[in-house]
Structure formats: C-alpha cells, structure tokens
Amino acid sequence: MNIFIGTYHIVRSVFTFPMKFIENSQKQKIEKELKEEQQQRQKKLLQETIGTVSSASKVDQLLLDKQVQKKDLVTFNYQVKNEAGKIIKSSFDAKSMSEVEAFLVNEGYEIIKIEPRKKYSLDLNSSIFGNHIKTGELSFALTQLSTYIKAGIPLVDSVRILAKQTENLSKRKIYERIVYDLVAGESFSTALENQSNVFPRLLINMVKASEMTGDLPTTLDEMSDYYTSIDQTKKQMISALTYPTVIFIVSIIVVAFCLMYVVPSFVKMYAETEAGLPAITVFTIAASNFLSSHYIIIIAFITVIIIAFIMCYTNIKAFRRTVQLILMKTPVVGKIMIYSEVSMFTRTFAQLLNHSVHIADSMAILSKISNNEIYKEIIMNTLDTLSKGGKISESFRGHWAFPVVAYEMLVTGESTGQLGTMMEKVADHYSNLHKNAITNVKSLIEPITIIFLAFAVGFILLSIIIPMFDIYGAVGNMS
8 A cells, every 4th residue: 555655755756846937937036036126226226317217228338438538548658838828738638639739728828838648658647645525625615605605706717716715736636627728618417416526426316316406506515514524523633543553653663673672681790690581571581582583484474475365354344344344343433433324424414415416316326425334234135115105214124234323313314304403413412422432532542552562562671680680680689
C-alpha cells in the first residue's frame, strides 16, 4: 500500500511541476514589475526641473544635452585693460573666440589679447581646491545682490558689480559666466544651474520658484539668512574641534620627540651601569627603539590609512553609510550629528514649503542636498509613500534618527496645515540643542586632551627618573 501511495505522490509531483514553475515565474515577474514601478515613481519625483518636464526620458535627455554643451566649451585666456587702465589677465569658457570678444567688449574692457588655452597649459582661473564659493561668501553675495536689486539696479549690473569687486580669479570667472548667460537671455536660475557644481541645488530651485512669483530680493535675503546659519554651525563645529586637535597633535609631537631624542641619551647611561631596569623603563626604551627605526613606515602607513578612508568615504556609498551609522550610534557624537541633520533638514524643508514648492518636489530637492545616507533613505521612503498617497509622517514614525519631538511637530504641522511654520520651530529648537551639545563637548574634550598630554609626558619622565633613583641608591650603599 505504501508503494502505491509513494508512486501516486511521485506521479503527482511530475505533473504539477510545470504548473508550479509557471506560478513561480509569474510571481517573480510581478515582483520585478512592482520594483520597477517603484523605481519609476521615485525617478519621476526626483526630476530636477520642478513641474516643467513630464517624462523621465526627457529628464535624461536634458541632462545629457547639458553635459554635451559643457564639453563643447573651450577655455580662452585673455588679457584686457579696464576703465582704470589696470591690466587684467583671466580666462573664459565659450564656444568661439568671437563670443569671448563680444562679451569683453560689452563689459567695457579694452582687449589686448585673446587666445585658446593650450592643451597642457595652466588655466588662469583654476584652483587646486576647485572652483567653489564658501557658504559665508555665498551668504554675503546674496545679501549684496538683494541690496542692489532693491536699490533699482538691474540684476545683470548687480552681478557685474560682484564680478568686478572680486579679486579671486576663479570666483570672478563664476560671476562673469552668470553675466554672460544673463546677457544671452537666460534666466537667473538657469545661469546658476549652468554652474550646478558651484551653486547649491537648493539655491537654484529657490531662485527658480521666486522667478515665478516675482519676488527675487526676498528670496535672496531668506537664503542669505539660511546660509548664514549654516556657516555659523560649521564655524561652531570647527571652533569646538580646533583646540583639542591642536593639543592632541602637540602631545603626539612631544611624545615622539621624547621617545626619539630624549630617551636614547639615557639608554646609554643605563647600559653603562649594567643595573636592572623596571618594567616601565623597558617598555619606554622598546617604544623608543621601535619608533626610531620605523618612523618613516609609521608615517607612511598612517597617511595611506587616512587617504584610503577619505577615498572610500567619498566614493563608496555602503562604506559612507556604515561610518555615519557608527558615528550616529556613538553616545555623544551621535547626538551632535542628529541635532545637526534634523536642524538642517527641517530648516531647508521649511524654506521650500514657505516658497510654495510642492512637498514631493521639496523631498526630491532634500534628497540631493543631504550628505547623510541615513536621512537619504528616509527621504526616499517618504517619496515612495507620497507617490502612494500617504503622509510624510508615515516614513518618519518611530525612526531612531528622527527624534520624537520633531516627529510630533511634523504630525501637528500636517494636521493643521502649518507644516512650514512647524518645521521652522523644529529647526530653531534643534539648532539650539546642537549649539549646547557642541559647547558641552568642547568643555569636556579640552581637559581630556590636557590630561592625555600630561599622562604621556609624565609616563616617559617616570620611566627615566625611576632608574636614576635606583642608581643613586646603589651608589650610596657602595659608599
């Protein structure tokens, strides 16, 4: 009987196998289609041109066209004389020499020489750190532009003033390129977007929104305040880390100097006495010998580790996410990072909402300006939730990287229709928490670094002094 039952199950499995195979194939196909649909929704919501491009193919083509246009530009070195008779040497990117000549004449310069930059020659406007504008400089420039426009000066003339008062050649080239685009009939947002590697994506989109409402000066003032707050936060972080870093580096130099130059002079003296040395002295002498023999290898190894870490952090997403996750889970450092990210996220979100930028478009912009992979994942989940008709708060509910207070304010803003106002309050609250946390850490790190220096130097001195007392004691007993 068991044989018949077993034969029945075997025959049944053989006949049902094709059906199961078809069902599994259909299931995998459905899962693949759902995944592709989700990716398409996210790509659609991440379109850079808000409300102007409808299909993903057009977005890709637009970006491709911009890249081709940038490759077609040629760098021309020029030498001109300004109205005051001062000789100016600089460079400009254009499609032809006639474009450069027309631009320089239009700007009121007397042309002395224009020539294409040779393939391997140095760009007069190049910088070893790249062409970029610091946050503080950007804030001041936006304030100046707003002031000039409010005084009745046209936008193109306002940018001309910025270009002429800028002594740094690489930054002057940035403003001159904006002037060139404005004279050519481009909008201000397009002129900024043509240099998207210089100007933040947030600023470009905010200017684009202000051009629709016709209130550019107000937007420039608000963005100036925004970048001022960002710059102040960065300076606070730098200020908090500068003193401890200097103390730590000095302590390393002092310890290395003692081990390489001070300790060896006593080693000879101890060797002549042939006296037994304590463990602390033996350890110090071994460290001195090792450092003196391998200091080049140690420096090279540390340098390679630092460079490898920076390269991996910059180029490998998984590595960057792991490092950020570890730091954000660290007790003291984690709070500082979370406060900073929440403050920046909510402040930027508030700026976008207050300028009538759609919530989905705001999230798309936030995903591009954030450097934290944890928050990028939250934003991408939010985009997917919004595409399904859900609320923003659903993606932030219970997430360890988004504090409960911020979440409750987010929910309140959604329910009352005052999301922008609530996000501003959250940003102010966590900005204050961030400042207090930095102050507390600074007051804590300073004594720790001083104690470390005192301990290291004291350890070396003790390892040298203790054998000397033993030698003096032995000499006293002999006498």
